[in-house]
Amino acid sequence: MTLKNRKKNSGFSVIEILVVLVIIAILMLVVLPNFSSAGSTVKRQDAYTALTKLAFEEERFFAQNQTYTDTLSDLNSNYGTSANTFMTDERGENNYQITVTATENTYKLVATAVNDQTNDTYSAFILDHLGNQTRVSKSGQTENRWQ
Numbered sequence: 001m002t003l004k005n006r007k008k009n010s011g012f013s014v015i016e017i018l019v020v021l022v023i024i025a026i027l028m029l030v031v032l033p034n035f036s037s038a039g040s041t042v043k044r045q046d047a048y049t050a051l052t053k054l055a056f057e058e059e060r061f062f063a064q065n066q067t068y069t070d071t072l073s074d075l076n077s078n079y080g081t082s083a084n085t086f087m088t089d090e091r092g093e094n095n096y097q098i099t100v101t102a103t104e105n106t107y108k109l110v111a112t113a114v115n116d117q118t119n120d121t122y123s124a125f126i127l128d129h130l131g132n133q134t135r136v137s138k139s140g141q142t143e144n145r146w147q
Contacts, residue, residue, distance in 0.1 A: 043095045044120065047111040048146055050098060051127040058100075058107050058129070068102035068129065075100075096125075105129070 057075035062068050069075065096111040112124045118138075125146055126134040133146045 068107040070102040
């Protein structure tokens with residue numbers, strides 16, 4: 001068979017296409033878990049920010065009233081009026097439940113994971129009146145830091 005008689009094959013064979021699809025599937029398996037954990041990390045950052053803002057508001061309230069409060073409406077927050085409310089993200093999803101407990105001289109702010117965020121490595125973040133930052137893993141172990 002000479003070159004002139006040979007048909008020009010245009011396109012790819014089925015095996016070549018299958019090999020490419022398998023490579024793409026393997027790459028997706030490697031990359032997708034990293035993207036999903038990035039979403040949890042962003043939501044964690046939202047919880048840190050909320051607790052830090054509430055701590056600032058607690059200190060401001062204390063400076064004016066010589067006592068801490070467990071009423072969120074006293075703290076100029078957008079997290080509701082009770083001592084126990086949900087933190088909603090920009091998509092309207094509740095990712096953390098915010099709990100405030102306070103006495104005259106102490107307070108404790110807790111962000112507890114809810115809904116899809118319960119799949120995250122950490123189930124809760126705590127900030128107290130001394131500035132102690134604690135994170136609680138799903139197994140219940142505590143670490144004296146957030147990050």
